[in-house]
Amino acid sequence: MIIVAFLTGVLLICGSLIFNRNKFINYLLVALFGTMLLGFGAYQYNNINTIQLSFFKPDSLGILLLLALCFISIPILFHSYRYIEKFNPDETPRSRGLFFAAMVLLISACGVAYLSNHIAVTWIFVELTTLSASVLIYHHRNIRALEGVWKYVFICAISITFIYVGILFLSLSLKQAGIDDMSFDSIRANYDKLNLFWLKLSFLFIFTGFTAKLGLVPMFTAGVDAKDKAPAPAGALLASILMNLGFVGIYRVYAIMTHTPLHTWANTVIIIAALLSVFVSAVYMTRIRNIKRMFAYSGIEHMGLVMLGLAAGGVGVYAAILHIILHTLVKPALFLQYNQIYWVYQSKSIYDVGNYFKYNKTGAIVILLAFISATAMPPSGLFVSEFLIFQSLFQSHYILILVTVLILLTLIIWGFGSNVFKLLFSPSPKTMDKSAIPEISPWESFSQYVLLAAAVYMAYNPPQRFVELIQDAVKLIQ
Amino acid sequence: MISFLLIILASFFFMGVVVRTKSIASGRRGPGIFQPMKDILRLLKKGSVYSKTTSLIFKIAPVAYLSSVLMAILMVPHGNNPGFISFDGDFVMFAYVLAFGKFMIIISALDTGSSFEGMGASREALYSMLVEPAFFILMGSFALYTGHTSFFTIFSTLHYGSYISYMLGALATFVFVLIAMIENSRMPVDDPKTHLELTMIHEVMVLDNSGFDLGLIQYTSYLKFAMYGAIISNFFIGVLPFWISIPMFLVVQFGFAIAVGVIESFMARFRMGHNPQFIFILTSVSMLIFFGALLVLGKFM
Amino acid sequence: MEKYFIEFFNLIGIIAIISFPFFKTKGRGLITLGVIIVQVIISSIVAFYVFANGPVSHTFTGSFITGPIPFRIDFLSAWFILVISFTFLTGAWYGLHYMKKYKDQTDNLALHMTAFILLYNSIIDICLVQNGLVLLVVWEIMALSSFIAVIFEHNKKETIKAGINFLIQSHVCILFLTMAFMWVKVKTGSFDFSAITAYTSAEPAITGIGLFLFFFFGFAIKAGFVPFHTWLPLAHPAAPAHISGIMSGVIIKIGIYGILRVLLLIKTDMVSLGYFILAVSVITGVYGVMLAIVQHNLKKLLAYHSIENIGIIGIGIGLGCLGLGYNSQILVVCGFGGALLHTLNHSLFKSLLFYCAGIVYQKTHTMDIEKMGGLLKHIPRTGYLFLIGSLAICGLPPFNGFVSEFFIYTGLFNGLQSNDFLFIMALLFAILGLVVIGGLALICFTKAFGIIFLGNSRDHEVRNFSKEKPMDFFPLYIVALGILIIGLLPVILAPALLKITQMYMSASVIPVTPAYNSILGNLTSVGWYSLGFIALTALLYFLRHIITSRRAQTIEATWGCGYTGDASKMQYTASSFIRSYRKLAGSFLMIKKDKQEASGLYPEHINQETHPYDRVENWFIDKPLHLIRRFLNRFVFLQNGNIQAYILYGFIFIGLVILVPVIIEKLAVFFNFLNQL
């Protein structure tokens, strides 16, 4: 019931955001949405595992991701407000309204999709996210943005077609079982009756479809362009909660597979995709010269690691969930900080930047810490999850894969590092005029510090409840 | 104690003997065997000229050189009565103290800023580096052979059993003689009598030293000769009583000096380029000695 | 007490860092120095307490990720704490003066100081913590903060490059350690160090060796054993002088600490470990010094000498392992004792040398030896301190370098009594290595000191040398004093060393006192001997002074064989000084030489340059990296901006996943069919 209320509320807010021209009221609406979201999250957390509307069941995985979403949405909304305010000369009330409406829609669609217990419902919300994301990507109405959104939309259209075909095959395999309730629980409940052939096909198609959202080989391509072209706060969303959406989809279907004899086959498929993803990210990290795209590729690398952990099983599944949550906390910090970089240099090419430490101390420290986190060096939180993932690979005797991954990661750190330190320390190019650099208040970076600190805390000293939730989510996988 | 005095004594006539031998070999009567010492005394009386490039280093170096050699001599035993000071591994100390002196003399050569002396310094540094291993392996094989690790204990317990051990002794003597020649940069690696600076090693390093300093340096090299002679003599003295050992010591010293003289008069100096490999031969030979020692002890398997 | 020590210790550092925003640069500098001094005092007190009353330990209840976190301060930790603290003290003090030149770069300095304090705290924590995961964390904090400290002059391109190289290599190092700890964790389910002992003593020896190799490679990268040394010669010239001094003095020693710690924990076939370490170390030492000689950048030269000294330390460690394997206590004492002592000594004279190099740099604004000459007249204090450092690093009496080398020599020669042929050969090998190292070091530092400080300036640049301020030299004097004291009274350190070395022997064996006493006796006599040496030299110099003061003295130009013009260009340069060496060693090294032949009756101005290059770096870093780049760049077509390709990826993926198994299956059928024929 509450979900319907929430969605209607969201739709109302979107509508009024689009049609209302008053700036103040718009921001008020956004704030309202923020509180609504928090309330929603709190409510769902309190009645976990209660079926709502027969399609929604906030299980622990959904709750975890929903809470992470709530946690990062607030700073992201705030920073998109700053973004719109601070530097968009050509910002019309309409575009502003559209931007916020799309953002609200995206956030809530993701949030609800986490909770859905029915593949079809998930699918619908995935469509919604594509719709809203495309608006965000196309916010700057220029040719490049157009290209980005075109690719994103088209690839996503193809990918959700894949998912749809996958669902059809799933239904075929259910046909044999003689059940017509397509909720994950019921499928998992009588996994032994499924027709394996169709199940295999359906997993393959659904997996491939969701890779577009998750940012994994083979369909990672459009996502990179999207994160590059979208405004940074939107990019932060695309790089965190939208990827999580893909993760949820794959995770739930994979959970079914693990109960069937196809388990090892599914693992192989996932490992292939994951390794390729890490490889691709290594290829581009070592040569990329566009800061935003670099962040996007590092996201691909992390998703690859998550999938490896998932496929390795054992402690790996725990690590995968932990890793994706920490990544959700860390990646937005980078994207939000990117705003300030752009304010300083008016460019996203690594050739035009330098000596950021001089122009914006606090921001530079954020970049430094976020770099440490994103490359999972020990003081950072992701190190723990990555360590556990490696450990799971080690335990399940994927030594060769482990070594390959380690080499690739080293290369990635090299590429990432040389760019980041070029940005932070090497002297700024002669051409830029120092006069135009705006004075940036340290408080702009506050939220990023919070996010990074949260990541470290969650990793090294996780609250008991948090651990329980993850372990409960792991139980889906046998 | 006794060995110290003996070495000082030997140092007085040693170079004289060498010179005498050489002049006889070249058909002259030659000066008396104490002539070199007289020259040194003359030098010590003279005043000296300093280059305006030089610094304090240049003044300290000769003294440090002398004192390093003196300290080294303190450790040389005489048969079965030890030197002033003796402890396990003192020959390591011995080598390093000498190295200290060498270090000082080299930098003092560089101190003058003259290209000739730089040349000499560079050669000196390289050759002494090449000599070190031979000495250490030789002492190592003695340590292996006798099971002791100090000059005194080694030489007091050194005794030749089988033929092969005599052979080893001979080889060791040979190596030591050559080490002494190189350390004092005499024939065949260096010819002090040549007057072409480009081909000298030790002499060219002290071009700018004069008067007192020059005297010290030259006397130091005599001392060095005597010291090596003493060590060589220790190969043969063993545990003999004084009334045999002391004459034996003198005999060895004389023999050594004459040998030096003979070599210098009948051998030509090597080409500079050939010196390194020649010097390195010593290391290989001492390796052979080492294996010989292993063989004797039957540890070779 | 120890509990509060750790918390209090780190708390001070953190408070200091937090307080930075409220001060000006000068204040920050003073705070840094003050904090370091306070922390040094505290930690030294604790270390001495440990030496007096035995090890202390305390366990924190960590989270369920880390498991319990034991902190244990035993003799080994205490020793390293003392070594590190001393160098950090002098380093901070010297750094305060050194950094005055850059006092306008406020933020940069603040970052640098933060990194400095973090560095000290983390490095001390490394010596205490006994939990794998936490160790990794502290380790990386150490690596990162040292990275930040290194790239202080980050407006230079090569500094950044060197820094990133350093960062990547230390990351590889931590990867090895991660693998090792992961191994233990997977097998025993615990991060505690004691788990390593439990695991390896239960398993066959080969497991222990494998585990040790992982640890060793990890620590070797940090310590700079060949072939893992390539970051050192790049990072040292890039860093500011005090950081170079600290890095070469203690940071690379943390690798040694790690190796010693692991040797303490792992129970396995020590003999083969000993041979392995011995071989690696001898190669390291010889290779390091061989390259050091041909370097003409002073800091790079010193960096290669750090590699050489690591080799010497390694020889000691290897000897100790062999001693454990053949259970000969004298070897254990001499080996590990020598290694530990040399760790201390090297930290002293190497930091001193780097500090002097820093002063030289600030006076001449170059590190190129060929441009220097005659500095002794302008900056005499620096010169004589550098001379002391050089004599010490060459291991010449009466300075401390000799003592530790003597320690190791004693062990080596004692070992010759053994009956094991292989062992004797190994010892011979080691002796040879040590001797060659000594000789080459002599060449190298006669060159370094002679060319830099003696003769005349070799380039015509006129530099105005400001007067040396005596106050600035205080830390250097302290270090020099330490060098001399250890050189003369090595015996004062003997009890501590014996305490540590006994940790390596299993509790069952009772230490034989005569062996120790003989060693102590040697040390004392070495000390007396050195004292006598100094006394004699002084006496002789005094005599000489008295005599020559009465004689006539004239000051003339250097004898120039009749040439009376400006001879400063004719002096022997660094490269000509080592020319004959270069001819000998050229085949081992990689020296790019570009020379122009003089031609014609009146030849034009010609010049010749030699650029030494590191062969190992070429093999292990450059070539593989180049190949990998080439390989990766093959795949850049993936993101080609063409949407049709993007769509195809999806279909191709699905198609392959479906078809490949089918094809394989059919092939299998076909081959079975063939087999049946």
Next chain:
Amino acid sequence: MIDILLIALAMTLLYMSIANRLHTYLRILVFQGFILFGATYLTLTNVNTVNLLLIMLETIVFKSIAVPWFMSYIIKRNKISRAAEPYLPYFVSLLIVTIIIVLAIILSSSIKDANLDKTYFVVALSTMFTGLYLIVSRKKIITHVIGYLVIENGVFVLSLAVGNEMPMLVNLGIMLDIFASVLILGIFFNKIGDVIKNPDVDLLNNLRD
């Protein structure tokens, strides 16, 4: 009867592979819409009437009226040249599409599953892959959209195969249609008109690394 319709659909694919004018493609799309309309009526026998009506309405309105009309409107409005501009000669396209169909038949023959009507499967598969082929082999963005719509039709046929048991899935398919049409065409093509006059793939492949 139903088989005839499906085979007719397959025929249209062949025709599509050799068609060289955009309007031909549109007509074929319209025709396919009608075929699907019939197929829906014939297949979904035991679906409640309202839902059936809805589905059929969708097939008619979207697949055969709204979308084609809208696209022809776009073609006029943006003055897109009428030729399809394939990378490959038509003959090769024909060959490839034929091969696709044959492969689909072979593939489906390898499936041993009683509760799936092979005809649907073959036609759906071949339609989908033909759509893919169109996307890959044609140059214009608008042909990509057409190809995508063809894929949609294929998916729709597949959904019909399971439609009787799970009408909901068919509805989902409809949603997919609506979504695609609305998104790709509605929001999007106006913009392309605004920003670039001649929408050609070459103008939209500059985002690359």
